[in-house]
Amino acid sequence: MSEIEKNFVTLLFVTLLMASFASIASAGRVPSPGMPLLTPTPLTEQDKLLEDISLRFVANVFRLNISSYYIEGVIVEGPGPNYDKSVYFKFRSAESKVDVDCLIRNNSVFWCTIYPVQGSPAFTTPKASDVLTVAKDTLNSLQAFSAKDYLPTLRSMLDAVTELESSKTTVGDFTQEITVSGNVVRVSWEPFANGLSNPQNKLTLEFKDGNLMFFADYLDMFKIGSAEVKISEQKAIQIAIEHARAYSWVQGDETVSNVNVLDSPIIANISLQNRGNNTLYPYWDIWLPLDKMYPGGVTAFHVGIWADTGEVAFISPIGYYGDPNIASSPHPTNQQPATQSNPANPTQPASSQPVLDLGLAIAIALIAGSAVIIGYLFRKHKR
Numbered sequence: 177m178s179e180i181e182k183n184f185v186t187l188l189f190v191t192l193l194m195a196s197f198a199s200i201a202s203a204g205r206v207p208s209p210g211m212p213l214l215t216p217t218p219l220t221e222q223d224k225l226l227e228d229i230s231l232r233f234v235a236n237v238f239r240l241n242i243s244s245y246y247i248e249g250v251i252v253e254g255p256g257p258n259y260d261k262s263v264y265f266k267f268r269s270a271e272s273k274v275d276v277d278c279l280i281r282n283n284s285v286f287w288c289t290i291y292p293v294q295g296s297p298a299f300t301t302p303k304a305s306d307v308l309t310v311a312k313d314t315l316n317s318l319q320a321f322s323a324k325d326y327l328p329t330l331r332s333m334l335d336a337v338t339e340l341e342s343s344k345t346t347v348g349d350f351t352q353e354i355t356v357s358g359n360v361v362r363v364s365w366e367p368f369a370n371g372l373s374n375p376q377n378k379l380t381l382e383f384k385d386g387n388l389m390f391f392a393d394y395l396d397m398f399k400i401g402s403a404e405v406k407i408s409e410q411k412a413i414q415i416a417i418e419h420a421r422a423y424s425w426v427q428g429d430e431t432v433s434n435v436n437v438l439d440s441p442i443i444a445n446i447s448l449q450n451r452g453n454n455t456l457y458p459y460w461d462i463w464l465p466l467d468k469m470y471p472g473g474v475t476a477f478h479v480g481i482w483a484d485t486g487e488v489a490f491i492s493p494i495g496y497y498g499d500p501n502i503a504s505s506p507h508p509t510n511q512q513p514a515t516q517s518n519p520a521n522p523t524q525p526a527s528s529q530p531v532l533d534l535g536l537a538i539a540i541a542l543i544a545g546s547a548v549i550i551g552y553l554f555r556k557h558k559r
Contacts (some may be wrong), residue, residue, distance in 0.1 A: 194550035220327070221285045223251045223261075230263040230278045233285045237317045238388050240290065241298040258397060258454075259287065271295050284322055285398065289390045299387045307361045307383050308340050314388055324348075326395055330365045330379065353479055359385050367395065369403035374448040374456050400448065401455040405483045407536035408446050412460040412486075419491050420464050436467040437477070446483060458483035463494075 219227070226445035227249050235242045245267035252262045259279040267274040272295030279287040301310060312334055319327045333345070333352045340361065344353045349369065355362045367376040377398045382390035407415070417437050424433035442464055460481040469475050473495040480489035504533060 177365075219251065226261060226263055226283065227251060227279055229283070229403070230265070230285055230288075232279070233278065233288065233321060234265070234276055234290075236321055236393065237314060238276075238288070238290060240267070240274070241300045242267065243325055244298045245274070253351075258394075266296075272297055281397070286394070289393045290388075298446055302388055305386055306340065307386055308334070308337060310383060310386055310388065311363050311381055314391075318393075322394060324393075326379075330441045333365070334363070351441060363399060366397075369400050369448065370405070370458075372403050372405075372446065372458055374446045374450070377448070379425070379457065381478065398450065398454045401451065401457050402447065402484050403456075403458060405446065405458045407460065407481065407483045407486045409460070410445070412481045413442055413462060413464075415481055415486060415488065416460075416462040416477070416491075420477040420487055423477070423491060423493065425472065425474075425493060430471055432471050432474070434476075435470060435474075438465045438467055441465060449480075449489075451482065451489075459489065486507050516519075 179271055186386065201214070225484075230249070231242060231249075234240050234396065246269065246278050248266040248268070249262045254261045256279070259281045261280045263278045263280060263285075265276040265278075273293035274297045275291040275293055277284045277291070289479070304315075312331060315327055315331045315334065318324070329348070329350060330352070333350065334349050336345075336347075337352075341352070342354055342356045344351065346368070349367050351366050351368060351373070353362075353364050353366070354503035361382075361383045361509065362380065364378050364380040365532075366373050366375075377394050379393045380390070381388060420435060420437055422433075423435070424431055426432070443462070445461045447459055451457045451459075456553065460483050462479045462481065464477040466475055466477070470493075472493070474493040476492055476494040477491060479491045481487070482489055490496060490541065
């Protein structure tokens with residue numbers, strides 16, 4: 177292989193990774209909701225209870241002054257990713273319009289966000305309150321609304337913060353991260369086990385102009401089955417390469433197999449992932465670059481391996497053309513981590529299809545731009 181060809185394949189691989197990361201970033205915000213597309217069912221007594229719980233949550237935790245609004249509520253039957261039902265409110269007054277969306281699981285609000293539509297939301301939060309004080313009060317309100325054994329620990333960690341600035345600290349089994357970006361402050365707490373974590377398994381509070389605008393608590397949704405890593409990074413990469421070489425797919429009338437994997441850049445990351453029943457286990461996420469572009473535009477493989485057993489969770493060729501018609505031979509893909517089936521962003525659920533379409537568009541745009549640059553360099557080299 178010439179040096180130009182090697183550079184071409186490597187750049188394609190890196191570009192694909194950039195596209196993947198970009199698609200993950202694109203999943204970070206839920207679109208402004210509007211009225212739900214699903215037809216809501218008539219309110220049952222249980223739905224009325226959920227609506228009341230959600231309203232009290234918005235009033236007591238978010239401190240939205242609900243008494244100053246005309247309120248229209250809709251309960252949409254789920255289920256969705258990790259939730260049973262969605263409760264959607266329209267708050268309207270002469271001064272402002274606000275939409276609120278809450279997700280319910282086990283008759284409890286675990287995710288809620290405020291969308292200002294017009295004007296400024298009417299909060300009962302004292303105007304002079306600083307964000308740290310509001311955040312501490314929010315944890316107190318959460319504990320009063322629905323007591324959790326981990327909330328006092330989180331409050332204690334926040335009490336140790338004396339100045340509002342971006343920071344990251346670890347105490348015991350929790351890492352607290354504060355991110356300050358202009359008038360937006362995000363505070364999150366994430367548990368660790370054996371140095372490993374799951375990016376979705378956290379509690380997050382986001383404030384804008386000193387008011388709570390977003391809340392998500394996944395801490396009591398997941399449990400850790402094991403954090404013991406029995407498969408080293410080197411062993412996991414070896415397993416991934418073996419399965420990539422044994423993988424075959426059909427492109428047109430051709431069966432493609434026995435690919436060659438480059439020694440670099442191989443990327444391997446370890447985390448805790450959901451193996452079913454919201455139980456987390458150590459998991460290797462591996463990206464393998466190939467020596468050339470194979471039929472179907474395949475330039476890399478993405479492989480997931482359970483780090484406690486060595487079992488391959490899934491394997492997938494990564495294609496330049498994003499060809500959906502590649503037919504592959506059977507492989508052990510019965511188990512998939514949470515990152516493969518749930519929204520990419522751990523704190524903000526969203527429908528997966530728009531994210532996939534946007535991710536593909538980003539990938540095509542990035543790769544097309546790279547191809548133009550490479551073509552130019554190749555012509556320049558020939559001259």
